[in-house]
Structure formats: structure tokens, C-alpha cells
Amino acid sequence: xxxxxxxxxxxxxxxxxxxxxxxxxxxxxxxxxxxxxxxxxxxxxxxxxxxxxxxxxxxxxxxxxxxxxxxxxxxxxxxxxxxxxxxxxxxxxxxxxxxxxxxxxxxxxxxxxxxxxxxxxxxxxxxxxxxxxxxxxxxxxxxxxxxxxxxxxxxxxxxxxxxxxxxxxxxxxxxxxxxxxxxxxxxxxxxxxxxxxxxxxxxxxxx
Numbered sequence: 521x522x523x524x525x526x527x528x529x530x531x532x533x534x535x536x537x538x539x540x541x542x543x544x545x546x547x548x549x550x551x552x553x554x555x556x557x558x559x560x561x562x563x564x565x566x567x568x569x570x571x572x573x574x575x576x577x578x579x580x581x582x583x584x585x586x587x588x589x590x591x592x593x594x595x596x597x598x599x600x601x602x603x604x605x606x607x608x609x610x611x612x613x614x615x616x617x618x619x620x621x622x623x624x625x626x627x628x629x630x631x632x633x634x635x636x637x638x639x640x641x642x643x644x645x646x647x648x649x650x651x652x653x654x655x656x657x658x659x660x661x662x663x664x665x666x667x668x669x670x671x672x673x674x675x676x677x678x679x680x681x682x683x684x685x686x687x688x689x690x691x692x693x694x695x696x697x698x699x700x701x702x703x704x705x706x707x708x709x710x711x712x713x714x715x716x717x718x719x720x721x722x723x724x725x726x727x
Contacts, residue, residue: 523684540618545721550666551709559620560611561659564627565603567596571630575687584633599633603652605635606698610705623659628652628704629668637695648675648693649651650701654708673704 558592569586573595590598607626614620631651655667706712 525636536571540708542674544674544704544717545670545672546704546708546719547669549708554666555614555710557620558614558624558665559622560614560626561623562625563604563607563611564625565600565607566627566629567600567633568630569596569601570598571596571632573719577637579637579639581637584632584634585630586637588635588638599630599647602629602633602694602698603630606701607705607717609698609702611710611711613706613715614709614711624665625657626661627655627657629655631670648677648697650674654705669708671704671708675700 532697554557567585573585585599587595587599587602607628611626629652631653632649633651633671634649636648650670650673653668653670653675655669656665658665677693693707699718703712703717704714707716
């Protein structure tokens, strides 16, 4: 590829999608002496119907929720199911290593779940922007034990040939989102072990 062609390609890419920060942001992890006695008995994912969404197949619709991989349906319920599975995967590390006496519930209140449209998925990809508030409450009294903690757990979103190759490896958008976001939640809970992630930002192309 010539330098002229490369430059034109970059200009087109930047025209389709801007440079933004991919964020992994969460408060300081909870102390072990707080969480070691917990037994998570339930997870609750709240996805408000006030959050905006669209079925328009644009490059970057300016709405709160974009999710297409599950096909047509109630996108609010689809995202709720993803967040519930994400929390369950995160706390499985706690359940395997800790036999707590205090039963707790993990709750997320969604702020943003902006994945890729079909158009974005077919070309340069972007970022899965996953933002939410996480709260831990006593299962019996609903006393707040931790949080609400604002968490941003963005995930690099493949496009074009890279997306096709990822799916062939079993790395669907759902799989990648659940793995990354569950690792972020587990890190905040102080139970991630060798899957702990670092907070911070990197510059990529996306919404």
C-alpha cells in the first residue's frame, strides 16, 4: 500500500469514527476483610426503559443502548440477561474460594451499553462502551454494603475480517463483553486473582 493510499484509508476511517478513550475505570477494590464473609445468593441487572436505543443501522447512533448480536427482540431484556450472566461469572470466583455467612445480592444499574451496529461491525469496528453502577446489598435487609460504584468497562470491538476471525475462534461480541466486564467487576470486588485488570484509558477508534 502506498503512503497516499494509507493516508486516504486513515482519513476515511477517522471520518467514520472518531478517536476516543477506551476506559477501564472503577473505585479502589474492596478490602478482603469486607468481602470474605459474603455469599452472593442473587444478582439483579436493572436496565431502565428510559435509556435510549434505536434499530437504525448507522455507524455510531447517539443512543444509550446498541445491541444487535442476539437479533430482533427486546433489547432491554437482552442486555439485562448479558449483565446478569456477567455478574454471575464474576462472583463465581468468590463462590469457589469463599464460604461466607452473610448472604448478599449484587446489583447493576445500567448507564450505557453501546455495542456495534451491523454497519460498524462490517468495517472498522470500534468500542463496546459498557458503563454501570454496581451495588452490593444484604439479601435480607437490603442494607447497602458497598457502592454504588460507578464502573466503566469498555471492550475493544473488532470489525471486518478481524470480527469474522474472532467469531470463528468462539469470541463472539457477547463472549468478549462478558469476559472483560466480569473481570472488571471481580477486580473491584477484590476476588479476581490472576485475572485482575488495571484501571486506566487507551486511545482507540470508536464512539
